[in-house]
Amino acid sequence: MAESAQAPELVYLVTGGCGFLGEHVVRMLLEREPRLRELRIFDLHLSPWLEELKTGTVQVTAIQGDVTQAQEVKAAVAGAHVVIHTAGLVDVFGRASPETIHKVNVWGTKNVIEACVQTGTQFLVYTSSMEVVGPNIKGHPFYRGNEDTPYEAVHKHPYPCSKALAERLVLEANGKKVRGGLPLVTCALRPTGIYGEGHQIMRDFYRQGLRLGGRLFRAIPASVEHGRVYVGNVAWMHVLVARELEQRAALLGGQVYFCYDKSPYKSYEDFNMEFLGPCGLRLVGTRPLLPYWLLVLLAALNALLQWLLRPLLLYAPLLNPYTLAVANTTFTVSTNKAQRHFGYEPLFSWEESRTRTILWVQAMEGSAQ
Ligand SMILES: NC(=O)C1=CN([C@@H]2O[C@H](COP(=O)(O)OP(=O)(O)OC[C@H]3O[C@@H](n4cnc5c(N)ncnc54)[C@H](O)[C@@H]3O)[C@@H](O)[C@H]2O)C=CC1
């Protein structure tokens, strides 16, 4: 993949390319990867906006497929130079079964690795998660840590378990010989909580606030810091690392990188108010309105209700023991590893990330403004 002034030659495949992050990766590649000849977008559900991308100079190929189906993955990967594997089942609310989460996130990743090996694709970027590290179930804080900070990672929930297993598979595959005899070069990016245009949970909080007369009620102490990163910067990191994998294979291969930018350290709720505030919502209370023990009880009750109601309907509220523990445990990163290894600098400043997110919330139907 050496730099050349010749015609664009590279074929990229983005799995999960119609998801929240995947869409930003796809658009970023089209905007900022001049060597792109063909962009394949592989997803279980293809979005209508893909059509508008097909009018440019890069060949955009939409592939409806399932990462759990090895043959479908292999067919999509064949002939690609780089695979960016963002597809995953993001579920911490109990909507999907643990088996399904494992199947999509672990087997799906296995299939992607195997497809690279069998077809001769040499470069693989995996979207991992901060959840691979923590917060752990013991509630230990991870305060502005980096990739080398010691932390007791203990996973019980199906989602972090699956992401940790999948990340390990990706890292262990680094150096494996692909068809043709060249080594596979892999790396994993670990975003903290991603925000920005298209963020479903932000949408849910906004709608909940509207239903509650423009108010949200503080549940988590303002002192608990939760790491957040703007989706455009996460996408940019994927594009950059994918571009650099060949040139710096020895340095980047088998490495993990937290995704970070200049977003401020705040609690999950205070951070959301950076966007929801200018859209007419307010966060009631300088301290949590309910005592923590009551929240724990409510979260346990929700888990019980989910279990009892499962034969009849899907009850999957935002509050459950796992989400409460994650929201209530400090987990923030402070690192420059991506900058040192592949020259990453955030493409979007905090002000720009904030403005873009606010404009997106405001554009939502029924804005409180
Ligand atoms: N949203 C967040 O805050 C964070 C997300 N991540 C990771 O980033 C990646 C993308 O997450 P989001 O964009 O937030 O989720 P998303 O749910 O918006 O996107 C995931 C995409 O994968 C596709 N997909 C799911 N199952 C599939 C299957 N069996 N075959 C093919 N495609 C399938 C979905 O249709 C969807 O388009 C995931 O791997 C997730 O674990 C990591 C850290 C934080």
Ligand SMILES: C[C@H](CCCC(C)(C)O)[C@H]1CC[C@H]2[C@@H]3[C@H](O)CC4=CC(=O)CC[C@]4(C)[C@H]3CC[C@]12C
């Ligand atoms: C839904 C949680 C906030 C509600 C808490 C309540 C009910 C007390 O108000 C979210 C708090 C933290 C979020 C998670 C975090 O950002 C890390 C994540 C990384 C991922 O890879 C996937 C998503 C998530 C698990 C994210 C999910 C929502 C929260 C638990």
